[in-house]
Amino acid sequence: MDFIPSITEYDLYLYVFRPDLLSNAQKEYIEGRSEFTETIGHFRELAMHSKEHLTDSDQELLKSRIGVYRPGDNIIYLYPTQARQEVKKQPKVLYRAASVEVEEKLTSKTFFDEKKHYMVKANINHRTTKIYIFSGTGETLHNITIRIHPGNTLHHLDDNTQPLVLEGRVEVEHLSLDMG
Known part of the structure; x- marks a missing residue:
């Protein structure tokens, strides 16, 4: 029997940004x-x-034209790219009398910010909701506050190397990230 590696969303992120x-x-x-x-x-x-990348002159032009433009603002708003998709996870075998393979429905939503510099992936099943945060530059993000809408709940992550794991099924329509 061949060894089947466990692949997470973060592994797929590394596959693109840091395959080494x-x-x-x-x-x-x-x-x-x-x-x-x-x-x-x-x-x-x-x-x-x-x-x-916005050049310094582009940023200055934006500041002069738009009074509310604040390049130091660390809040990033993310919205879904597509309608929700449901996939079936790989079957898990339960080892008990008269066990059968359990099929688990996984709802996966992908969110991008307006400039597509950040991506968030929410994997939702009936027991847990896992939220993965990715940076387009491949950097590790630190001190992240996540606001999940429509519930308007706040959550904190020290960095984005591990997902935010929430108990139960959490509805996520859009989110915002505050880094800093």
Whole structure:
């Protein structure tokens, strides 16, 4: 029986931004699975848009034209890119009498900011909601406050190397990030 690596959203992020941090087995497994194609496509789009940069003169022009423009404002608003999609997770085998394979529905939503410099992926099932935060530059983000709408709940992460894990099914329509 071949070893099947456990692949997370963060592994797919590393596959695009920092493939040197993944093992060869992980890279080969990701390359051989079509189920990762859409997520990898989102990360590649994020990488492409992160290379866009406002010059200092463009920022000054914006400040002169728009009185409320504040480049130091660290709040980033993210909205869904598509309608919700439901996928079935890989079946899990339960080892108990008369067990059957359990199919678990996973709802996955992808969110981008306006400039596509940040991406958030929310994976929601009936037991937990996991929220992954990614930067288009590949950098590790620190001291992140997440506001989930419509519930308007606040959550804090020290960095984005691990997902925010919330108990239960949390409805996420859009979110905002405050870094700093």
